Amino acid sequence: MEWLTQPWPWYVAGPLIGLTVPLLLLIGNRRFGISSSLRHVCAALGSRLPFFQYNWRAESWNLAFVLGIVLGGFVAGVLLANPNPVQLNPQTAGALQQMGVSADSGFLPKELFSWQAVLSPVGFLFLLLGGFLIGFGARWAAGCTSGHSITGLAALQLPSLLATLGFFAGGLVAAHFILPWALGLLR
Amino acid sequence: MALPIRDEFELQSKAHTPGAVGLLAYLPYLLAGAFFGIVAIRSEIASWYRIYEMFRFESFHMYGVIGSAVLTASLSLWLLRKLEVRSRDGEPLRVRPADPGRYRYLLGGVVFGLGWGLVGACPGPIYALLGSGYAGALVILLGALLGTYVYGLVQRHLPH
Numbered sequence: 001m002e003w004l005t006q007p008w009p010w011y012v013a014g015p016l017i018g019l020t021v022p023l024l025l026l027i028g029n030r031r032f033g034i035s036s037s038l039r040h041v042c043a044a045l046g047s048r049l050p051f052f053q054y055n056w057r058a059e060s061w062n063l064a065f066v067l068g069i070v071l072g073g074f075v076a077g078v079l080l081a082n083p084n085p086v087q088l089n090p091q092t093a094g095a096l097q098q099m100g101v102s103a104d105s106g107f108l109p110k111e112l113f114s115w116q117a118v119l120s121p122v123g124f125l126f127l128l129l130g131g132f133l134i135g136f137g138a139r140w141a142a143g144c145t146s147g148h149s150i151t152g153l154a155a156l157q158l159p160s161l162l163a164t165l166g167f168f169a170g171g172l173v174a175a176h177f178i179l180p181w182a183l184g185l186l187r
Numbered sequence: 188m189a190l191p192i193r194d195e196f197e198l199q200s201k202a203h204t205p206g207a208v209g210l211l212a213y214l215p216y217l218l219a220g221a222f223f224g225i226v227a228i229r230s231e232i233a234s235w236y237r238i239y240e241m242f243r244f245e246s247f248h249m250y251g252v253i254g255s256a257v258l259t260a261s262l263s264l265w266l267l268r269k270l271e272v273r274s275r276d277g278e279p280l281r282v283r284p285a286d287p288g289r290y291r292y293l294l295g296g297v298v299f300g301l302g303w304g305l306v307g308a309c310p311g312p313i314y315a316l317l318g319s320g321y322a323g324a325l326v327i328l329l330g331a332l333l334g335t336y337v338y339g340l341v342q343r344h345l346p347h
Contacts, residue, residue: 005220007287008229008230008232009251010247010249010250010252010255011211011255012230012232013226013257014252014253014254014255014256014259015251015255015256015259016222016226017223017226017227017230017232017259018255018256018258018259018261019250019259020219020223020260020264021257021260021263021282022260022264022266022267022280023219024216024219025267025280025281025282026267026272026280027215027216027219027273028216028289029274029278029280030214030216031282031283032260034309034310034311034314035309035331035335038309038310038332039281039335039339041332041333041335042336042339044219045341047246047336047339047341049231049340050339051338051340052339060213060221061212061213061216062216064214064217064220065216065217065219065220065223066218066220066310066314067217067220067268068217068218068220068221068222069220069223069224069227069311069314069315069318069320069335070220070314070315070317070318071217071220071221071250072220072221072222072223072224072225072226072228072230072315072318073224073225073227073233073314073315073316073317074318074320074321075221075225075274075316076224076225076227076228076229076315076317076319076320077228077316077317077320078318078320081319082229086234086236086237087233088236088240089240089244089245089246090247091243092236092239092240092245092246095243096239102280103236106337107228107231107233107236107319108234108235108236108307108309108321108323109236110315110329111233112306112323113235113321113323114260114338115322116325117285117323118322118326120247120346125239126305126306127245127267127306127326127327127330128326128327128329128330128333129302129305129307129330129335130302130306130327130330130336131302131326131330131331131332132302132331132333132334132337133298133299133301133302133305133310133330134299134313134330134331134332135298135301135302135330135331135332135333135334135335135336135338136295136298136299136334136337136338137295137296137297137300137301137302137334138295138297138299138310138331138335139275139286139295139300139335139338139342140281140291140294140295140296140298140338140342140345140347141291141292141295141296141299142220142284142285142286142288142295142346143245144290144299144309144310144311145253145303145309145310146309146310146311147252148296149246149257150253150257150260150321151260152259152285153208153257153261153284154260154263154264154313155257156207156228156261157193157282157285159285159286159287159288159289160285160292161295162296163288163295163296163299164292164295164296165219165293165296165313166292166294166295166296166297166298166300167296167297167299167300167303169296169297169300170296170298170299170300170301170303170304171238171241171242171304172242172295172300172304173300173301174242174300174301174302174305175238175239175242175243175304176243177298178242178301178304178305179257179304179305182305
């Protein structure tokens with residue numbers, strides 16, 4: 001039963017993630033996408049902006065789906081937690097250590113995600129701003145990695161290819177140019 | 188110039204019937220989500236470390252996950268079409284087409300990518316990390332809700 005707590009290789013995890021697309025179609029003809037849930041939450045909270053004026057209840061399957069993801073995160077991350085840190089490429093680990101980020105603090109780096117980091121003003125703002133860009137960008141691009149880079153690409157939709165190129169361009173800029181600077185502020 | 192409201196995909200037309208039957212209808216989605224959440228943690232795609240490693244091109248793992256996921260999904264879609272599988276109300280199963288804009292995908296995509304590269308989690312992993320008990324995920328989620336709201340506020344002034 002060791003496989004329950006040990007990391008799964010890409011050739012197991014990838015196909016399982018891909019199967020989410022036909023699974024949601026078979027359950028109720030739904031398009032796999034996760035960031036729409038953020039819009040539904042804003043709509044459910046009663047925003048009066050036109051963008052949030054629609055029958056969110058008809059889309060509420062998506063809220064049940066993301067609630068399920070939270071549950072899955074609890075099962076895999078708490079009940080069946082992997083006791084070992086993420087095994088990184090030594091080159092990546094070295095680069096992180098140079099920037100003052102520990103490469104062996106578990107599933108997430110403590111410099112960014114420990115309580116101490118989250119409750120510091122700079123650490124809090126870093127995560128809030130990162131989240132803001134994710135939420136804003138996902139709605140502007142009409143989807144995130146699940147809706148575009150998995151579902152849309154699999155359905156050969158051109159918009160999803162454009163979005164995926166954008167995701168990677170932004171991610172490369174963030175990881176190579178913004179992150180080193182931001183981590184300097186966090187130290 | 189104010190533009191009309193853009194909808195990304197056609198939203199669902201049929202409303203859910205509320206009540207006990209309606210609640211039970213959510214169960215398959217809840218379980219599908221739990222399945223996805225478990226895979227997201229076990230495959231470590233929800234780990235900041237893996238995302239950083241990916242953007243440095245120092246591991247094949249993330250590319251393998253995304254590539255084989257797309258391939259599997261694509262083959263499944265082909266098979267569903269080939270077998271002419273239909274939903275319970277007789278509709279053909281299909282991936283709803285996206286809004287035909289261009290700029291929105293590139294520009295919005297870059298903005299999303301900037302956030303993804305910084306906090307190392309896209310929306311699926313944010314929810315999975317929340318379940319794993321990381322307080323940081325709650326802050327990211329709060330930011331993402333804020334970003335979603337502000338997009339709704341300024342949508343008309345953005346190129347799509």
